[in-house]
Structure formats: C-alpha cells, structure tokens
Amino acid sequence: MIKLRGTFIDEITHDIPSQNWTEDEWARDFDAMKHVGIDTVILIRAGYKKHAVFASDVLQKRMGIYPVYTDLMDLFLQQAERCGMQLFFGLYDSGTHWGPKKDYAMELAVNREFCKEVVDRYGHYSAFKGWYLSHEISKHEPGVLDLYCEMSTFLKGLKDQPVLISPYVEGVKQFGDQAISFEDHIQQWREIFKTLKGVVDIVAFQDGQIPYEELSTYLKAHKALADEVGIESWSNVESFDRDMPIKFPPLPFKSLRYKMEQAAKAGIENLITFEFSHFMSPNSIYPSAHGMYKQYQNWLEQQEAMQ
Amino acid sequence: MIKLRGTFIDEITHDIPSQNWTEDEWARDFDAMKHVGIDTVILIRAGYKKHAVFASDVLQKRMGIYPVYTDLMDLFLQQAERCGMQLFFGLYDSGTHWGPKKDYAMELAVNREFCKEVVDRYGHYSAFKGWYLSHEISKHEPGVLDLYCEMSTFLKGLKDQPVLISPYVEGVKQFGDQAISFEDHIQQWREIFKTLKGVVDIVAFQDGQIPYEELSTYLKAHKALADEVGIESWSNVESFDRDMPIKFPPLPFKSLRYKMEQAAKAGIENLITFEFSHFMSPNSIYPSAHGMYKQYQNWLEQQEAMQ
Amino acid sequence: MIKLRGTFIDEITHDIPSQNWTEDEWARDFDAMKHVGIDTVILIRAGYKKHAVFASDVLQKRMGIYPVYTDLMDLFLQQAERCGMQLFFGLYDSGTHWGPKKDYAMELAVNREFCKEVVDRYGHYSAFKGWYLSHEISKHEPGVLDLYCEMSTFLKGLKDQPVLISPYVEGVKQFGDQAISFEDHIQQWREIFKTLKGVVDIVAFQDGQIPYEELSTYLKAHKALADEVGIESWSNVESFDRDMPIKFPPLPFKSLRYKMEQAAKAGIENLITFEFSHFMSPNSIYPSAHGMYKQYQNWLEQQEAMQ
Numbered sequence: 018m019i020k021l022r023g024t025f026i027d028e029i030t031h032d033i034p035s036q037n038w039t040e041d042e043w044a045r046d047f048d049a050m051k052h053v054g055i056d057t058v059i060l061i062r063a064g065y066k067k068h069a070v071f072a073s074d075v076l077q078k079r080m081g082i083y084p085v086y087t088d089l090m091d092l093f094l095q096q097a098e099r100c101g102m103q104l105f106f107g108l109y110d111s112g113t114h115w116g117p118k119k120d121y122a123m124e125l126a127v128n129r130e131f132c133k134e135v136v137d138r139y140g141h142y143s144a145f146k147g148w149y150l151s152h153e154i155s156k157h158e159p160g161v162l163d164l165y166c167e168m169s170t171f172l173k174g175l176k177d178q179p180v181l182i183s184p185y186v187e188g189v190k191q192f193g194d195q196a197i198s199f200e201d202h203i204q205q206w207r208e209i210f211k212t213l214k215g216v217v218d219i220v221a222f223q224d225g226q227i228p229y230e231e232l233s234t235y236l237k238a239h240k241a242l243a244d245e246v247g248i249e250s251w252s253n254v255e256s257f258d259r260d261m262p263i264k265f266p267p268l269p270f271k272s273l274r275y276k277m278e279q280a281a282k283a284g285i286e287n288l289i290t291f292e293f294s295h296f297m298s299p300n301s302i303y304p305s306a307h308g309m310y311k312q313y314q315n316w317l318e319q320q321e322a323m324q
Numbered sequence: 325m326i327k328l329r330g331t332f333i334d335e336i337t338h339d340i341p342s343q344n345w346t347e348d349e350w351a352r353d354f355d356a357m358k359h360v361g362i363d364t365v366i367l368i369r370a371g372y373k374k375h376a377v378f379a380s381d382v383l384q385k386r387m388g389i390y391p392v393y394t395d396l397m398d399l400f401l402q403q404a405e406r407c408g409m410q411l412f413f414g415l416y417d418s419g420t421h422w423g424p425k426k427d428y429a430m431e432l433a434v435n436r437e438f439c440k441e442v443v444d445r446y447g448h449y450s451a452f453k454g455w456y457l458s459h460e461i462s463k464h465e466p467g468v469l470d471l472y473c474e475m476s477t478f479l480k481g482l483k484d485q486p487v488l489i490s491p492y493v494e495g496v497k498q499f500g501d502q503a504i505s506f507e508d509h510i511q512q513w514r515e516i517f518k519t520l521k522g523v524v525d526i527v528a529f530q531d532g533q534i535p536y537e538e539l540s541t542y543l544k545a546h547k548a549l550a551d552e553v554g555i556e557s558w559s560n561v562e563s564f565d566r567d568m569p570i571k572f573p574p575l576p577f578k579s580l581r582y583k584m585e586q587a588a589k590a591g592i593e594n595l596i597t598f599e600f601s602h603f604m605s606p607n608s609i610y611p612s613a614h615g616m617y618k619q620y621q622n623w624l625e626q627q628e629a630m631q
Numbered sequence: 632m633i634k635l636r637g638t639f640i641d642e643i644t645h646d647i648p649s650q651n652w653t654e655d656e657w658a659r660d661f662d663a664m665k666h667v668g669i670d671t672v673i674l675i676r677a678g679y680k681k682h683a684v685f686a687s688d689v690l691q692k693r694m695g696i697y698p699v700y701t702d703l704m705d706l707f708l709q710q711a712e713r714c715g716m717q718l719f720f721g722l723y724d725s726g727t728h729w730g731p732k733k734d735y736a737m738e739l740a741v742n743r744e745f746c747k748e749v750v751d752r753y754g755h756y757s758a759f760k761g762w763y764l765s766h767e768i769s770k771h772e773p774g775v776l777d778l779y780c781e782m783s784t785f786l787k788g789l790k791d792q793p794v795l796i797s798p799y800v801e802g803v804k805q806f807g808d809q810a811i812s813f814e815d816h817i818q819q820w821r822e823i824f825k826t827l828k829g830v831v832d833i834v835a836f837q838d839g840q841i842p843y844e845e846l847s848t849y850l851k852a853h854k855a856l857a858d859e860v861g862i863e864s865w866s867n868v869e870s871f872d873r874d875m876p877i878k879f880p881p882l883p884f885k886s887l888r889y890k891m892e893q894a895a896k897a898g899i900e901n902l903i904t905f906e907f908s909h910f911m912s913p914n915s916i917y918p919s920a921h922g923m924y925k926q927y928q929n930w931l932e933q934q935e936a937m938q
Contacts, residue, residue: 034872034880037922039929067844083843084892086885229390230374258341262571264876266341271393278391302918304609308344315346536697537681565648569878573648578700585698611916615651622653 023057023289029065047096062151064109075131097144105147148172169216179218188226214246225255236283251287252280256296267296270312330364330596336372354403369458371416382438404451412454455479476523486525495533521553532562543590558594559587563603574603577619637671637903643679661710676765678723689745711758719761783830793832802840828860839869850897865901866894870910881910884926
C-alpha cells in the first residue's frame with residue numbers, strides 16, 4: 018500500500034502564510050493526520066530569524082527573538098505523543114544560510130547551545146525521536162556540509178537518534194533558466210554523499226522542482242546514490258503546486274498520487290510530505306486541501322479494498 | 325432578462341488552481357449552475373500538455389500524457405445530460421501555441437486523431453452538442469487560422485454541430501504597455517473574420533482585458549464585425565478579477581453586472597463566463613465566489629420581479 | 632487593557648479583493664467588530680477612480696463613475712449607528728495622486744463639491760463623526776499638503792469634526808532598496824508636522840513597512856513629533872502580512888499582538904487596524920482571519936481576567 022507516513026509541520030513558516038491556529042485546531046489536525054496513517058511529524062525549523070516555537074533563553078539572549086506567546090514545542094510533542102507519532106526536531110535557522118552573508122560558525126554555535134536547551138526542556142518526551150537539519154542544500158557547499166557533520170555528531174551526543182535531511186533540486190520548476198542539469202546534479206550528490214556517509218541517516222529529496230516526466234529518473238538515481246553510502250531514502254512528496262501564479266496552492270490530487278506512485282516504483286517506501294496541514298488537511302485554510310484529503314482518503318480505501 | 329446561459333469548465337487548468345473536486349462536488353456544482361439558469365457548459369480544453377480529461381489512447385501514444393485516474397469527460401457529459409445542458413468540447417492543446425515554437429501541423433494531426441477517439445467514445449451522449457477551438461487568438465496569425473479552418477471542417481465531418489471560439493483582446497489590463505489600440509484590434513479582426521466566415525459559428529470575445537469604460541465600444545464593434553460575416557456573437561463575461569495583485573480572485577459582483585448590462589445594450593443575448601465553478605459558485609474554493617453567487621441570484625430575482 | 636478601538640472599512644478597495652458581501656454579511660461583520668470592542672470605523676475612501684460607495688451625482692458628472700447598485704454609505708452609517716460606533720468619512724481619490732500626473736487642483740475641486748453632496752445626503756446620521764484624508768503621504772510633498780490644508784478648513788466648515796490621516800513609512804518591507812532611513816523619515820515629518828499643526832487632529836501611522844525590531848523606535852519618535860504640535864497619536868496596526876509572496880494574507884496573531892504591545896509601550900492608547908473585515912474577522916473570505924479573531928478574543932479575555 019502506497020501512503021504517506023510523515024509530514025512536515027510548517028510553523029515557524031518562511032513563505033507560507035500562517036493558519037493562525039490555536040491549540041484546538043492543532044489537536045484536530047493531528048487527529049486528521051493520524052486518521053490517514055501518518056506516524057511521523059517533522060518540525061521544519063524550531064526557529065527562523067527572530068521567530069521561535071518556544072521562548073528559548075538561548076535564542077532570546079543570542080538572537081533577540083520576538084516574544085513567544087505559545088509554546089508550540091510542548092504542543093507538538095504532546096500531540097505527537099497523544100497520537101502515537103514520532104517527532105523529528107528541526108534546528109534553528111538564522112536565515113543567513115539563504116543570503117550572501119553565510120555564517121556557519123555562528124549557526125553552529127547558536128544551534129549547539131539551543132539544542133542543549135531543547136533536550137533539557139523537552140528531552141523527556143518519548144515522541145522526541147529524531148533530528149532534522151533544517152539548512153537545506155542542493156549542491157556541494159563545504160560550509161554547510163561542515164555544519165551538518167559537526168551538528169550530527171553533537172546532536173547524537175545529546176540524544177542518539179536518526180538525523181534526517183530533505184534537500185532540494187535546482188530544477189526548472191523553481192530555478193527556470195538557472196536550473197542545473199541532471200548530470201550536474203548527480204555529480205554534486207555523488208560528492209555530497211561521500212561527506213554525509215555516517216553523518217546523516219535518512220535523506221528525503223524534495224520532489225517538486227523537476228518536471229513530472231523526469232521524476233522517475235531522479236528518484237531512482239537518488240536512491241542508488243544513497244544506497245551506496247548506506248543512507249536510507251525517503252521521498253518528500255510535496256503537496257503544494259509550483260505550477261501556478263499563486264505561491265502556493267494545494268496540488269491537484271492526481272499529481273500527488275502520480276508522484277507517490279513513482280516513488281514506490283523507485284523502491285522508496287517511506288514517503289513524507291511538505292506539508293499536510295496547509296495543503297492536504299480537512300482543516301486547512303485552503304479549501305482545495307479539503308478536496309485533496311477526501312481524494313487521498315478514497316485512494317487509500319481503494320488500495321485497501323484491493324489487497 | 326439579462327443572465328448567463330453558459331460557463332466554461334476549467335479542468336484541465338492552465339493558471340487557475342485545481343479545486344480538487346470529486347464527483348460529488350462536481351454534481352453539486354452542476355446543480356448550482358442549473359439553479360441559476362445555465363444550460364451550456366464549455367470544456368475549456370480536453371487536454372493540455374501532458375494532462376488530459378480522460379485516459380486517451382491517442383494522447384498517451386502521441387504525447388505521453390500522465391496517468392488519468394478519473395474520466396472527467398464521462399463525468400461532465402453525464403452531469404450535463406442530467407441537468408439538461410449542452411456541452412461544447414474543447415480541443416487538446418499541446419502548449420506550443422503559446423510559446424515561440426509553434427507547431428500547428430502537429431497540433432492538427434494530434435487533434436484529428438484525438439477528436440475521432442472522442443467521438444467514438446463519447447459521441448453517443450445527447451449533451452455533446454458543440455465544438456470549442458481552444459487555441460485562443462487575438463491577432464491575425466495565419467498558422468492558427470489554418471488550424472481553425474482545417475479543424476472546423478474535420479470536426480463538422482465527425483459530428484455536425486456548432487463551432488465556438490473565445491478570442492482575447494490584447495488590452496491594457498493584461499498587456500500593459502504592449503497593448504494594441506482599438507483601431508489595430510478592429511483592423512486585425514476585420515481580416516480574421518474574412519477567413520472565419522463559414523468556419524466558425526459563434527464568437528464570444530473575452531471581456532476582461534480592456535478598461536470597463538471602453539467595453540461598450542468593443543462589444544458593439546465586435547458584434548458589427550461578426551454580423552457582417554454571419555457569425556453569431558456571444559460575450560465571455562469573465563468572472564475573475566484582473567485588477568488585483570493575486571492571480572485571480574473572483575470579480576466584485578457589481579463589475580460582473582456592469583459588463584453583462586453593457587453586453588445586453590450592445591445587443592448580445594447569449595452570455596457565457598469564464599468561469600462559474602471557481603469564481604461564482606456557492607461551492608467554490610474562493611469564499612468571495614459564494615457572495616458573488618448570492619448577489620447574482622438576488623439580481624436575477626429582482627429582474628424577474630420587474631417583469 | 633490593550634485593544635483595537637477602530638478599523639478601516641476597505642470597500643472601495645485598491646489592491647485587496649472584494650469579499651462580495653451583501654447587506655447581511657456587512658451587518659454580521661459590524662456585530663463581530665462590536666463584539667471585540669470596536670467603536671470606530673474609518674471608510675478608507677468613498678470613491679476611487681471610477682468606483683464609488685454611492686451613486687454620487689457629483690462623481691457621475693465630474694468623473695463618469697460606473698453605476699453603483701448598492702448605497703454602501705447608507706449601509707455603513709446605519710450599521711455604525713446600530714452598533715454605537717463613530718464613522719470617519721474618507722475622501723474621494725481619483726488615483727492621480729499615486730501616479731506621475733498629480734492634479735491636486737482637480738482633486739480639491741471634486742472633493743469640495745463631493746463632500747458637500749455627502750453632508751447634504753448623509754450629514755444627519757449621528758454616527759458621522761469624523762473626516763479621513765485618504766490621499767496617503769510619506770514624505771514632505773507641498774502639493775498634497777496644500778490639499779490637506781484646504782480640505783481640512785473646508786471640511787470643518789461643512790461639519791466640524793476631527794480630521795484623521797494615516798501616513799505610511801517608506802520602509803524596507805514595502806520599498807526594499809528604495810527605503811528611506813529613519814533619520815530622513817523623521818526629518819521629513821518634522822517639516823510636515825509644521826504644516827499640519829492645527830490642520831489635522833489625529834495621525835495614525837501605518838506600522839507594517841518597517842522591521843518589527845525597529846517598530847518601537849518609530850512609534851516613540853512619531854508620538855514625540857506629533858505631541859510637539861498638538862496632534863493626537865493613534866497607531867494603525869496593520870493586520871495583513873507584508874512578508875509573504877501572496878499579497879496579502881492575514882498576519883499571524885502573534886505579530887499583531889507584538890505590534891499592539893509596542894504601541895502601548897510607546898504610550899499610544901488608540902489603536903486602529905487596516906483592516907478587520909478581511910484580515911481578522913470571523914466572516915472573512917480568508918479562513919486564517921477566523922483564527923486571528925479567535926486568538927484576539929482569547930487575548931482580550933486573558934487581559935480582562937488579569938485586571
């Protein structure tokens with residue numbers, strides 16, 4: 018049976034509007050996730066620039082974050098426990114990684130101290146089962162790879178649990194004329210994986226930047242490269258649409274299903290999505306997500322009936 | 325009484341997000357259309373690039389379309405029959421028409437074979453009452469006009485029923501500084517209509533690219549030109565807003581009403597819209613469409629009360 | 632207790648899509664405003680280009696406005712009276728103020744005649760309690776300041792009631808590289824306020840164009856400058872998000888709360904927002920506004936419980 022086992026949680030958001038949910042709405046949404054078999058949630062980032070999911074002393078002191086009125090970290094962990102899910106914790110991202118003034122020494126120093134605080138405060142939750150390196154990469158960049166290596170060792174020292182990354186492809190649907198070729202992309206990742214061997218446990222490539230007809234080729238190549246170095250392959254089956262003038266509406270269900278089927282054919286069993294709550298939830302602020310959920314449910318039922 | 329008699333159905337979409345509707349939602353929406361007196365639906369296109377409304381063998385073989393999980397052609401025709409409506413079938417559009425590499429020989433070859441398949445599969449539906457040439461034009465371009473001529477003859481040979489087009493105006497609200505003048509536009513269409521005489525039965529110009537205050541002038545000129553060559557004039561009263569930074573929200577009802585009144589004053593009785601389901605339906609994913617529907621209904625009732 | 636006492640009403644809109652509300656929806660929304668303690672509504676503009684809130688003879692004759700099917704002026708004043716609110720009336724804006732061809736002589740002539748008509752038709756409403764100069768400014772521009780001076784005298788002659796303005800800041804979140812520095816901004820406003828002394832009664836700067844971390848500095852400086860010339864300071868706490876690729880979704884509630892707290896700390900008691908109905912209403916077409924309303928209500932209750 019082909020299904021999603023996980024979803025990102027996108028709050029603190031970057032370019033997706035907040036749904037303005039209270040605890041009630043989040044609880045209801047975890048119920049909906051559980052209802053369709055999701056057992057893994059991945060916090061996309063615990064903090065971004067001056068926003069954070071809880072009132073961290075470290076981020077307050079070092080980054081001067083804005084006041085935090087709700088402890089989302091507690092909320093998400095409690096909901097995950099209630100629903101029998103595992104939570105992967107995404108690191109703090111200062112935002113410099115995305116701009117011209119990268120400062121990985123700072124990023125590393127803040128995150129070391131911050132993650133220590135996180136484990137002190139939330140480490141007792143049994144749902145706290147993984148780490149997610151939120152500084153996304155697409156190409157071989159030594160600075161961020163060093164961050165990955167150092168953080169992975171440090172995080173596993175704090176709490177020995179799997180480390181996940183979800184890289185992107187500089188494909189035409191996001192990068193247009195600046196997109197890199199399949200060959201370049203693969204060459205980059207052959208290099209990257211040499212470094213990430215033993216550092217990262219799971220890699221879930223984003224699947225939305227490339228044309229649908231090339232997806233199968235990419236999925237198989239990614240899996241083969243990751244297999245070589247013993248990294249587990251998941252797929253991040255994006256549930257938002259990159260082909261529309263609005264950034265971003267829910268994907269048509271047919272496209273989600275197509276991408277999931279391609280991943281399954283490539284031998285990838287663990288599928289996650291960015292992300293359930295905005296783009297495929299019955300509780301989403303985007304009404305077409307409600308239709309996505311309904312169609313997804315119908316498809317799961319069809320698959321069950323066929324077994 | 326001024327009212328819409330028809331609407332496009334925009335699934336396969338180009339730049340409008342999918343509503344992710346199942347058969348239930350489509351059935352409910354046909355009910356809503358019928359409730360406000362719509363008796364004509366026009367499939368905007370049966371296929372676009374690698375997407376199609378049904379699992380066409382021809383498009384699979386020739387264009388390598390993605391899998392189709394729901395037969396929307398069957399669905400739309402069944403709903404149209406249930407609601408006593410006529411359906412105009414919009415051709416397959418490979419997408420090359422819109423880019424620099426036009427290939428009308430290919431477009432023609434694919435559509436001949438594809439439309440033959442369509443008539444074989446769906447020709448028995450009594451609702452199947454018209455053809456729609458989905459390759460929109462604005463200026464005199466010999467390549468696409470040849471396509472129109474050849475397809476019209478071919479389609480009428482397959483199934484003798486009216487051929488509809490819905491051209492656009494290269495007006496300031498879409499083309500800004502690149503817009504063409506009224507005089508140029510009219511000159512182009514004087515030429516075009518010479519070619520389209522006897523080829524096309526109905527022309528429904530899109531009414532949204534020009535300022536509201538010029539609409540009346542355009543409507544009257546369009547009708548006069550079409551009258552000269554014996555082509556019936558309808559008006560495509562767009563129900564989405566081209567004046568907003570978001571592409572595209574539902575139009576304010578007052579603007580829809582204004583445009584419909586202008587069309588009526590220009591002597592155009594048959595009004596259609598692009599399109600009901602996204603922009604003026606009580607079932608739309610855009611909540612302001614619900615208000616549009618309510619106001620439209622109120623206005624119909626006011627008109628009835630006045631008769 | 633920190634709360635919003637007022638909101639703009641954004642219909643006729645500039646870049647925010649219409650909600651397509653009938654009288655029922657507007658009545659329901661005034662109920663919602665009242666429920667959270669709003670006692671002031673400010674009509675953002677009574678007319679814009681060829682659109683108007685009522686079928687003004689003056690605007691018809693002078694500007695050739697489109698037909699107006701609903702008298703929103705009557706509607707808003709009646710609702711304000713029913714809910715015990717005061718309404719500030721925003722002037723007609725021809726649109727030239729925003730482009731290269733400014734024509735303040737025309738703007739003045741039209742508005743004199745138009746506002747006379749408005750007072751003749753609607754002056755008897757007890758809710759009609761203020762004037763709002765809708766031609767927004769950010770820098771010292773003699774032409775529009777002359778308009779302010781002349782209109783203020785004229786309006787107070789027609790009906791002696793306070794005059795409100797809501798200027799913007801040419802800050803980085805709207806103007807990017809073209810933003811002006813804090814020092815320049817303050818220098819400009821030191822000059823402007825010399826002119827506006829005795830002309831304008833209330834100034835409510837928009838708070839959304841500058842980074843959150845600089846807000847406190849701006850709020851305090853604005854208040855100090857206005858205090859010097861005896862102009863009352865309110866704050867326009869924008870409830871829409873300028874940080875997203877979509878123009879514009881509702882703000883996350885946490886950001887609204889933060890900005891309100893900063894205004895209160897700066898000694899500003901009267902807070903208004905642009906605007907309730909789209910961005911924080913339980914009736915909004917944007918579902919995340921519903922969550923905003925819920926969280927805002929919760930916060931008001933928390934504050935009450937703490938008193």
